[in-house]
Amino acid sequence: MGKRAAAIVGLTEWAPKRVWDEPMFTMEACARLAAEVLADAEVEKGEVDGLVINGLRESPMFAPSALAEFLGIRSNFNEVVDLGGATPAGMVWRAAAAIEVGICETVLVFTPSVPAPPQPGANGGPMKMKMGAYMGGEVWGSPQGQFEIPAGLVAATPSFAMAAQRYMAAYGVSEETLAKVAVDSRYNAQANPLAVFYGKPITVDDVMSSRYVADPLKLLEIVMPCYGGSAVLVTSAERAARCPHRPVYVSGYGEHLTHKSITYAPDIVDTPIRLAADRAFAMAGVTRDAVDMASMYDCYTITVLLTIEDAGFCAKGQGGRFIDEHSLRYDGDWPLNTHGGQLGMGQAGLGGGMSHITEAVRQVQGRAGERQVPDCNIAYANGTGGMLAEQVALILEGA
Amino acid sequence: MVHFSTDGRPLPTPTPITAPFFDGLRERRLVLQRCPRHGYFFYPRGRCPDCLGDDWEWAELSGRGTVYSFTVDRAGHDPALASRIPFAIALVDLDEGPRVVGNMVDCDVGDITVGMTVEAAYEDVDETTLLGFRPAV
Numbered sequence: 001m002g003k004r005a006a007a008i009v010g011l012t013e014w015a016p017k018r019v020w021d022e023p024m025f026t027m028e029a030c031a032r033l034a035a036e037v038l039a040d041a042e043v044e045k046g047e048v049d050g051l052v053i054n055g056l057r058e059s060p061m062f063a064p065s066a067l068a069e070f071l072g073i074r075s076n077f078n079e080v081v082d083l084g085g086a087t088p089a090g091m092v093w094r095a096a097a098a099i100e101v102g103i104c105e106t107v108l109v110f111t112p113s114v115p116a117p118p119q120p121g122a123n124g125g126p127m128k129m130k131m132g133a134y135m136g137g138e139v140w141g142s143p144q145g146q147f148e149i150p151a152g153l154v155a156a157t158p159s160f161a162m163a164a165q166r167y168m169a170a171y172g173v174s175e176e177t178l179a180k181v182a183v184d185s186r187y188n189a190q191a192n193p194l195a196v197f198y199g200k201p202i203t204v205d206d207v208m209s210s211r212y213v214a215d216p217l218k219l220l221e222i223v224m225p226c227y228g229g230s231a232v233l234v235t236s237a238e239r240a241a242r243c244p245h246r247p248v249y250v251s252g253y254g255e256h257l258t259h260k261s262i263t264y265a266p267d268i269v270d271t272p273i274r275l276a277a278d279r280a281f282a283m284a285g286v287t288r289d290a291v292d293m294a295s296m297y298d299c300y301t302i303t304v305l306l307t308i309e310d311a312g313f314c315a316k317g318q319g320g321r322f323i324d325e326h327s328l329r330y331d332g333d334w335p336l337n338t339h340g341g342q343l344g345m346g347q348a349g350l351g352g353g354m355s356h357i358t359e360a361v362r363q364v365q366g367r368a369g370e371r372q373v374p375d376c377n378i379a380y381a382n383g384t385g386g387m388l389a390e391q392v393a394l395i396l397e398g399a
Numbered sequence: 400m401v402h403f404s405t406d407g408r409p410l411p412t413p414t415p416i417t418a419p420f421f422d423g424l425r426e427r428r429l430v431l432q433r434c435p436r437h438g439y440f441f442y443p444r445g446r447c448p449d450c451l452g453d454d455w456e457w458a459e460l461s462g463r464g465t466v467y468s469f470t471v472d473r474a475g476h477d478p479a480l481a482s483r484i485p486f487a488i489a490l491v492d493l494d495e496g497p498r499v500v501g502n503m504v505d506c507d508v509g510d511i512t513v514g515m516t517v518e519a520a521y522e523d524v525d526e527t528t529l530l531g532f533r534p535a536v
Contacts, residue, residue, distance in 0.1 A: 133476050133477050134401070134409075134477075137401070138400060138401050139400060140400040140412070140414075141400065141414055142400060143442045143444075145400050145401045145409075145411065145412070146400075146411035146412070146413065146414070146417055146442070147411070147442050147499075147500055148500055149401050149409045149411075149477075150401070150408075150409055150410055150411050150527075150529055151488050151500050151501055151502050151529070152472055152477065152480045152483070152486055152488055152502065153488050153500060154409075154476050154477045154480070155476035155477070157474065157476060158470045158472050158476070158488055161470035162468040162469060162470045162488070162490060163468070165468045165469060165470055165513060166467065166468035166513060168513075169468075169512075169513035169514065170513075211473070212471070212473050213473060213474045214470040214471065214472050214473065214474065215470055215471040215473070216470075217470075261500075262490070263490055263498060263499070263500040264498070268467075268468060268490075
């Protein structure tokens, strides 16, 4: 049996939107998210004694203390997690581990992604936009700034495209099979009113006729960047038992990384999720067959194929066949990303990664509505950060 | 750190430890550090990424290798690169071992394949020379 020390007991999630009508400071977003997630879990704010964030726009230094001050929280565990798309999954296990060792009991985990109110006199200008794609590589001394950026290896899409290209050459997978991942995700999004593509199903032909962005990846195989926000509440098993929703234990977890830029990945088609997932499954004492639904980070279609293989759900090289042979729909034989994934729901910054966790929690708690997977007790959720770099795997089990 | 060419292209700002690599490119030579125990490594750094030893030496490579993977960028994710699309980015396994990154030049982007043999090409942009690759002859 896996860990039973800490459980997710509440969540809140805002519908991702391409245009956000209500700009707010990150701290204000956290305050609203905190009020919502505490209400969902029926936990008092005074019980919170831990905060996990990715950073705080209004306080680039001393971020946790600035947020504790803003929220009026006396906090014993204060963590900034910097793992790209794997950040939310990394946040959840850190919160659970901190609770298990006894340094805190109830932890707020935040992933806000909203625009700030316009700053008087400020002009970000084109340079700001340019640097955004560099992911920190623009600073003095950065290897990325000297080798990857001048080659045009910026943003994320070309890196994942090279993984797809290599995979196709090494193992063979058709573009139509990759397209099916996007199509099944979009099908699931039709049962999620929060999804940015709710009401907009697509077909394999739609994906195949969308334009190439970075060969072999096409537009409809790539997430839509959005604004949004989400939060979850993690607490001790003892406290969780007195919450209204079924506690969802963080029963196993693993994390692994080797590189920042894709150039230095030891093998771009054998990703670090392998070791993260092996550790998570071993810790949870759960077999792959026992998983009732999977919630896999899906910034691109190729990410899902590589994760299905490397997380151990099929052998290396068999991912294409696995995708062809299974329905990945919420009403299919292998439910995956039942919320629509980020491909169907939109990528609200780090809220995109968090959506894989909130959906797994909803499913295990039996509150996924129309898209509920019957008798869902064990979920696999993971996060992929950067250029197939940071990887975190979670096993989430109902009490 | 990057700076920008006169036409807006991002260019490297060499550091004390990487300067010999870029100096080599300007002379049409591909030089990398070689650790006596672990061989060549890329990118330049003060200590070998295998053993953290500092007894490496700069040495010249053949410039020949094979394409490990590549993509043709048709979007120009960096606005400064939008004028260059479509352009090809390749990861190249050099014959001497290390994997490096560069643009494919002197070829049609549609002719590039995984596993094709390539040779170093040297692309001058303003005062900087970048490492690129072309199909081997």
